[in-house]
Amino acid sequence: MKFTTSAMALIVAASAATADDMITIEFAYPYSHLFDVTYEAMMPGFKEAHPNIDVKFRATYESYEDGTNTILRESVSGNLPDVTMQGLNRQQILVEKGIAQSLEPFIAKEADFEKDGYHDAMLSLSTFGDNVHGLPFSVSLPVGYYNMDVLNAAGIDKMPTTWDEVIAACETMNANGVDNPVFWGWNITGNWFMQALMWSQDKAIVENGKVTLDSPEALVALEQMQEIFTKCEMQNLEWKAALSSFSAGEIGMMFWSTSALGAVERSQGDFVLKTGPFPGLGDTPKGLPAGGNAAMLTSTSEDPAVQEAAWTFLKYITSGDGAAEVAKTTGYMPPNKAANEIILADFYDQNPNKQTAVDQLPLLRDWLAYPGDNGLAITQVIYDSIERIVTGDATDMKELQEEMVEEVNDLLPNS
Known part of the structure; x- marks a missing residue:
C-alpha cells in the first residue's frame, strides 16, 4: 500500500515516539485499487489517536472469494491476521468454522456503543445467532x-x-x-x-x-x-x-x-x-x-494487549470518522449512522453521483451465501x-x- 509523504512522516514520527510500548497487529483487506486511498486517508488519524499501535498491512486480497480462501488456508497454517475485511456474503463460513471471533465481549465493555453510530440495522448484517461477529465497513448497491x-x-x-x-x-x-x-x-x-x-x-x-x-x-x-x-x-x-x-x-x-x-x-x-x-x-x-464488507477479528494471539489493539483498530476504521473516509474516497455508503447523519451532512448534496445508491437503500436485501x-x-x-x-x-x-x-x-x- 502506498502512502503520501506527509502521511508516512506522521506515522514514522508517532511510531518512534512510543517504540518501547508498541503493539503490532496485522491487517488484510481486498481490492487495493478501491481501498488503498481509503486507508491512506484513515491512518494518520488512527496513528495520532493510538501512537502505540503499529498496523502491519498484509498483501491485499484480489477479491472477496480470494479473501475467504486465504483466511481458510491461514487458519490451517496458523498464520491468521488479527483483523480481516471479508465480503458480507462470506462472513458465515468463518463464523461456522470458529475463525471469526464474537465481538460481544468487546462491545459489552463499550459505553453507549450504539450512540457511536452502530445501529441495529447495520449490525444485523454481521450478526449470527445472537452474536455480532463483524462491524460493517462499507455497503454498496x-x-x-x-x-x-x-x-x-x-x-x-x-x-x-x-x-x-x-x-x-x-x-x-x-x-x-x-x-x-x-x-x-x-x-x-x-x-x-x-x-x-x-x-x-x-x-x-x-x-x-x-x-x-x-x-x-x-x-x-x-x-x-x-x-x-x-x-x-x-x-x-x-x-x-x-x-x-x-x-x-x-x-x-x-x-x-x-x-x-x-x-x-x-x-x-x-x-x-x-x-x-x-x-x-x-x-x-x-x-x-447489499454488497460490501465487514471487519472481523481473527487474531489468534493470547496476549490481551494484542486483542485489545486489534479491537481498537477494528472499531476505529468502522467508526463515524473512519466510515466517512469510505464515502469520500469510494462510492460505498458508510454503514455508520454517525458518518451519514453528522459528518457527511452536506456530502451527498455536493456529490449527486454518490447519492444514487443512497436513494436505493429501501431496496436493500441480503447478499446471500x-x-x-x-x-x-x-x-x-x-x-x-x-x-x-x-x-x-x-x-x-x-x-x-x-x-x-x-x-x-x-x-x-x-x-
Whole structure:
C-alpha cells in the first residue's frame, strides 16, 4: 500500500515516539485499487489517536472469494491476521468454522456503543445467532454509470430505467458507430448481479438451505442476461479492463457496484459522468443485494494487549470518522449512522453521483451465501455458466438452467 509523504512522516514520527510500548497487529483487506486511498486517508488519524499501535498491512486480497480462501488456508497454517475485511456474503463460513471471533465481549465493555453510530440495522448484517461477529465497513448497491457525451451523441437524452430501455440504447449507439455500448457486470464478485436480477423479482437465490436456480425467476434472470449480452453485442471484458475502458470514455453505459465510483472519478476522461438507479425487469426492482464488507477479528494471539489493539483498530476504521473516509474516497455508503447523519451532512448534496445508491437503500436485501462448505464452488459453477452466455457457448437458457441446477445440487450439503 502506498502512502503520501506527509502521511508516512506522521506515522514514522508517532511510531518512534512510543517504540518501547508498541503493539503490532496485522491487517488484510481486498481490492487495493478501491481501498488503498481509503486507508491512506484513515491512518494518520488512527496513528495520532493510538501512537502505540503499529498496523502491519498484509498483501491485499484480489477479491472477496480470494479473501475467504486465504483466511481458510491461514487458519490451517496458523498464520491468521488479527483483523480481516471479508465480503458480507462470506462472513458465515468463518463464523461456522470458529475463525471469526464474537465481538460481544468487546462491545459489552463499550459505553453507549450504539450512540457511536452502530445501529441495529447495520449490525444485523454481521450478526449470527445472537452474536455480532463483524462491524460493517462499507455497503454498496448496483447502479448504472453513464457517459452522457456518448449517449447524447447517439441522440439519447435520458438514462434508461428498464433493461428493455438499456437494450434499445445499445442498439441506437451501435447504429451510431459505438463499438462497445455497454458493460454489464456479470463477473462481479459473488454472483452479485445474478442475485440482483433475482431480488429484482423479489426472489432470494437461497431459501431454506436450497439454491433456487430451478425457479421461474432464475430462468427469467438467465434470459434477461442473454438478451443484454447478445442484443448489445457486449464484449467479454475482464472487469478491471472494463472499468478502465469506461473511465477512458470508450463505453457508453456500465452497470457495476457503486463501490467503484471513486476510482472511476479519479481516472475519468473528459466526459460528463452520471449515475442512475439499477434498471428493472419492466419496472423498478423490488429489491437489490447489499454488497460490501465487514471487519472481523481473527487474531489468534493470547496476549490481551494484542486483542485489545486489534479491537481498537477494528472499531476505529468502522467508526463515524473512519466510515466517512469510505464515502469520500469510494462510492460505498458508510454503514455508520454517525458518518451519514453528522459528518457527511452536506456530502451527498455536493456529490449527486454518490447519492444514487443512497436513494436505493429501501431496496436493500441480503447478499446471500450458498450453504455448506462448497459455497465457493457453487459460486464458481454459476460464474462459469454465465460466462458461457457471454461467449455464446450457451444459447438455450432452459437447458443451461437444468445443467446449473444439477451441478449445484451435487455440491449442497446432504444432497
